[in-house]
Amino acid sequence: MIGAIRMVQRNALVYRHVWRGSVFSSFLQPTLFLLAMGVGLGAMIDPRVAALPGGVSYLEFLAPGLLAAAAMQTATFESTYPVLGKMTWHHNYDAISATPMRTSDLVLGELMWIAVRLATVGTAFVLVMTVFGIPRSARVLMAVPATILTGLALAAPVMAYAATRKNSSTFNVLYRFGVTPMFLFSGVFFPISRLPDPLQRIAWGTPLFHGVELVRGVTLGPMSWLWLVHAGYLTGLTGIGIAAALRTFRRRLSA
Amino acid sequence: MHPIGTPLIHARDLTKRFGDFTAVDRISFDVCAGEAFGFLGPNGAGKTSTMRMIACASPVTDGDLLVLGMTPQAQASRIKARLGVVPQQDNLDTEITVRENLLMYARYFDIERQVASKRADELLDFVELSDRADAQVESLSGGMKRRLTIARALVNEPDVILLDEPTTGLDPQARHVVWERLYQLKRRGATLLLTTHYMDEAERLCDRLVVMDKARIVATGSPRELIDKYSTREVLELRCADDVRATLDGRLGGVADRVEMLPDRVQIYTSDGEHALQLVHALGIPLESAVVRRSTLEDVFLRITGRGLIE
Numbered sequence: 354m355i356g357a358i359r360m361v362q363r364n365a366l367v368y369r370h371v372w373r374g375s376v377f378s379s380f381l382q383p384t385l386f387l388l389a390m391g392v393g394l395g396a397m398i399d400p401r402v403a404a405l406p407g408g409v410s411y412l413e414f415l416a417p418g419l420l421a422a423a424a425m426q427t428a429t430f431e432s433t434y435p436v437l438g439k440m441t442w443h444h445n446y447d448a449i450s451a452t453p454m455r456t457s458d459l460v461l462g463e464l465m466w467i468a469v470r471l472a473t474v475g476t477a478f479v480l481v482m483t484v485f486g487i488p489r490s491a492r493v494l495m496a497v498p499a500t501i502l503t504g505l506a507l508a509a510p511v512m513a514y515a516a517t518r519k520n521s522s523t524f525n526v527l528y529r530f531g532v533t534p535m536f537l538f539s540g541v542f543f544p545i546s547r548l549p550d551p552l553q554r555i556a557w558g559t560p561l562f563h564g565v566e567l568v569r570g571v572t573l574g575p576m577s578w579l580w581l582v583h584a585g586y587l588t589g590l591t592g593i594g595i596a597a598a599l600r601t602f603r604r605r606l607s608a
Numbered sequence: 609m610h611p612i613g614t615p616l617i618h619a620r621d622l623t624k625r626f627g628d629f630t631a632v633d634r635i636s637f638d639v640c641a642g643e644a645f646g647f648l649g650p651n652g653a654g655k656t657s658t659m660r661m662i663a664c665a666s667p668v669t670d671g672d673l674l675v676l677g678m679t680p681q682a683q684a685s686r687i688k689a690r691l692g693v694v695p696q697q698d699n700l701d702t703e704i705t706v707r708e709n710l711l712m713y714a715r716y717f718d719i720e721r722q723v724a725s726k727r728a729d730e731l732l733d734f735v736e737l738s739d740r741a742d743a744q745v746e747s748l749s750g751g752m753k754r755r756l757t758i759a760r761a762l763v764n765e766p767d768v769i770l771l772d773e774p775t776t777g778l779d780p781q782a783r784h785v786v787w788e789r790l791y792q793l794k795r796r797g798a799t800l801l802l803t804t805h806y807m808d809e810a811e812r813l814c815d816r817l818v819v820m821d822k823a824r825i826v827a828t829g830s831p832r833e834l835i836d837k838y839s840t841r842e843v844l845e846l847r848c849a850d851d852v853r854a855t856l857d858g859r860l861g862g863v864a865d866r867v868e869m870l871p872d873r874v875q876i877y878t879s880d881g882e883h884a885l886q887l888v889h890a891l892g893i894p895l896e897s898a899v900v901r902r903s904t905l906e907d908v909f910l911r912i913t914g915r916g917l918i919e
Contacts, residue, residue, distance in 0.1 A: 359715050366712060368705045444699035449661060451693040452716035452764075453685040608626070608666055 356454045358430050360462020361469065363449075369422045369510050370597060379477035381421060387485055391415045409573055416487045417569040418541035420478045420496060426569075427474050428504035429532050431467045433524045440516055440605060445559050459468075459606075460512070460598045468501050477499030488572055495571040499584075503564030505588040508545035509594025516601040563587055570584040610641035616768055616799055617662060623655045623669035631657040633823035634671060639768070644800040649811045649820035649906060650915070656696060658820075662801070663693050689717060692766030696773045698753045699912045700745045706756055707732065707741040710763055717764040724763070732760040735789060746877025758789060767795065771802040775809060775900055800877035801901070807905035819905075821913045831905060838868070838911045839903040842881035846874040846888065856893070863887045868910065869900050878881060 363459035364380050368375070387601065391505050393409030405414045439445040446459060475497040478576040482488055491608075511527070545553050610616060617639040624632040632654040638647045647655040660666035662675055664684040673680060673685045695801070701709050707728055714724035735755035740748065743751045748756065761769055764901075774790065775783040790813055792798060794864055804810050809815050811831045819827040820832070844864075856874065858869045863884050865878040878884040881900030888898070909915075 355718070357714075362715060364714055367701065370703060380807070418611065443697070443702060444697060445701060447665070448713075448760075449699075449716060450665060451691070452713070453689045453693070453718070455715045456686065467653060468841060495717040606665075 354461075356458025357465055359454065360449075360458055363465045364463075364466040365396035365469075376473065376477070379474050380481060382423065383416075383478045383481040386419050386596040387412065387416055387481065390419075390483065391485070399583050407573060411486065413496050413573060414569070415486065415494065415542065420475065420482070420500055420563045420572075421561060421564040422502045422541045423474055423478060423538050424471055424504040424506055424564060425532060427470055428508035429528070430466060431470055432463075432508040433515045435525070436463065436512050436515040436522060437521055437524075440571055441519060446602075446606055456602050456606060457599060458548045460595065460602050463512060464505060464509060464595065464598075468505060471501045471504040472497060474504075482572070483560050489574050492574060493572050493577075496568050499564070499567045499571055502584060502587045502591070503560070503568065506564065506590040506594070507562045509591050509598055511594075513594055513597035513601045516598060516605050540565045546564050560587060560590055609750040610767065610799075610860055612640070612642040612797070613769055614641040615639070616641050617678055618674040619658075619672065620806070622658070622661065622668065623670035624654070624661060624666065624672050626671045627672040630660070630823050634822075635819060635823075635825045637818055637825065642797050642816045644794050644802070644813050646801075646804040646814035646817035647815075647820055648805070648807065648817050648909070649803075650805055650909075654823040655820055656772055658908075659770055659803055662772055663691060664688055675779050676786075687787055689764065690742045690767045692761030692764065692769040694757050694769070694771040695752075696751065698757050700753060700756060700760070702745045705742050705851065706748070708711075709756060710744060710760055713760045714763045719764065727763060727765075731762055734762075734792075734809045735759045736785075749782070751778050751785060754778060754782070754786055755785045755789065758786070762793075766799060768799045771800065773803055773805070773806075774811070775806070782811075807909070810905055818910060819912060821909075827908065829873050833907045834905060837905045837908075839907040840864075840877040841903060843882045843901055843903055843907060844881045844888070845894075845897075845899045845901065846876065847872070847898075848894065849896065852894055857915065858899070859891060859893070860888070862915060863891075875907070875910075877903075 360593065362385065396413065398411045398439070399606055400408070405411065449459060450456070477501070479488070479493055479496050482493070503567030514527075539559045541557050541561070545556040545562060548556055563586045567583040567587070570577055570583070615638045619638070620636045622632060622636070623630070623634055627654060632639065635654075635658065639653050647658060649655055657666065661668050661680065664675070664680040668680060675814060676690055678687050680687060681766040683731070701712065704712065710728040710731060711724050714727065719727070729738070732741055735758060736754060737756060737759070740752065742888070745753065747755070758774070775786050787809070790800065794813065800813070800815065814831060816828070816830050817834070818825045827838065829837065853874070856869070860874070860876065864876045864878040868875040876884050885898055888895070
């Protein structure tokens with residue numbers, strides 16, 4: 354555990370040189386999205402025609418979905434290019450592996466760092482949502498851990514995959530055929546019940562859908578046993594991803 | 609520090625295979641405390657694979673390997689805590705400062721902050737980078753990066769320092785600075801293990817070395833011993849026009865026992881180069897140039913393998 358924290362310290366040291374821009378965009382991005390799509394587009398959506406679950410406004414429906422999507426964006430970015438960079442381009446993992454640090458320290462440390470990044474994204478987003486008057490209760494604070502869990506469920510398996518790559522050429526495929534379709538069809542912008550049946554089942558299987566449902570649930574209520582299902586799915590995927598990442602990192606770093 | 613002469617690395621029939629390819633083939637050697645031990649050989653001879661096994665970065669396929677009395681498969685972390693590794697390719701953290709690189713690396717060894725801070729200052733002084741302490745690593749020259757990598761490898765006060773081709777890719781001036789620093793380490797009694805394909809580097813730094821070729825050790829000894837055993841005291845190098853060269857076969861037999869016809873020159877192995885040159889002149893062979901020099905490890909390698917070190 355202490356080794357994983359060293360890894361977090363290392364990433365924080367690097368981040369210290371760039372944090373201003375990054376934190377600023379954590380606030381700017383949700384504000385712009387909520388203004389354009391929630392307030393602007395949302396005003397054109399007639400609640401009598403498009404009945405949203407719980408009778409919420411489109412802005413209220415959209416905001417937590419966008420938070421889950423932001424978690425996905427942050428997690429997939431942080432677990433692709435930076436990991437490949439440290440593995441292949443700059444050989445930082447080799448340097449660290451020459452010390453008493455273990456491979457598990459690297460993998461868990463990288464995920465802990467991504468969790469820290471997700472926490473800042475989640476906190477900024479919750480503050481912006483509060484300014485827009487969206488949360489129904491203090492339970493919205495649970496949106497931060499829900500954001501972290503959503504992100505980790507994607508970051509862990511993606512990191513396992515990134516550790517097997519020699520270059521970044523296939524990351525675009527991952528974004529184009531994984532991240533973008535999930536962003537559009539996993540319930541961020543409209544309930545997946547609007548999808549035709551087979552697509553609805555596929556959407557049900559995506560990690561982002563469970564992330565969206567969980568974040569939306571804790572933001573808008575009411576409490577539901579389904580939260581356990583979503584959290585369980587995301588936790589399971591995180592666990593599988595960690596196990597896979599331990600394997601791919603070991604194979605790559607010790608040949 | 610270990611008493612001089614204590615064996616710190618012990619390898620018997622050490623072997624590394626990648627699938628069907630054998631990178632290291634049953635090599636045996638011992639490295640003792642206070643010694644500068646070298647692996648000399650061309651690229652692909654198995655030097656780096658051997659280093660990686662010692663550094664616990666690559667599992668041993670077969671044979672025995674003890675590093676500081678421990679086996680890499682059972683006690684990798686404890687071994688790594690006591691090694692300093694300078695890899696072939698610099699792998700510094702380029703997005704943080706020079707000093708931060710040392711401080712962060714010390715954290716991986718669980719060295720206390722105050723101790724690390726003091727040591728970082730001393731090491732920056734040692735590698736002559738004190739004035740660049742707060743510079744970004746990106747801004748350093750190749751030679752400076754190499755020196756920083758060496759300083760980083762010393763941050764845990766290692767028992768053995770592993771250097772994989774420490775000066776490959778550096779310009780001549782930067783090489784000399786690195787050699788000078790390594791020589792200082794040697795004088796302080798450090799145990800150095802280095803790979804190189806530069807014979808001048810091996811001659812300058814190594815007390816003892818093994819010559820590797822095609823995954824095997826082909827010769828062992830001090831640079832002097834190897835030269836005495838496999839070469840002559842002096843070498844006469846001749847250069848002449850191609851048409852002259854074509855007529856040389858057999859004519860030089862009386863000049864010396866051994867003559868090597870290389871693509872760009874003819875090398876005559878002899879105990880007395882000036883005398884050999886007089887004999888060549890007496891034969892009336894028109895020469896473009898003639899140089900008498902001392903024998904080097906390059907000649908040893910050529911003798912043993914029939915090929916040059918750098919191809």
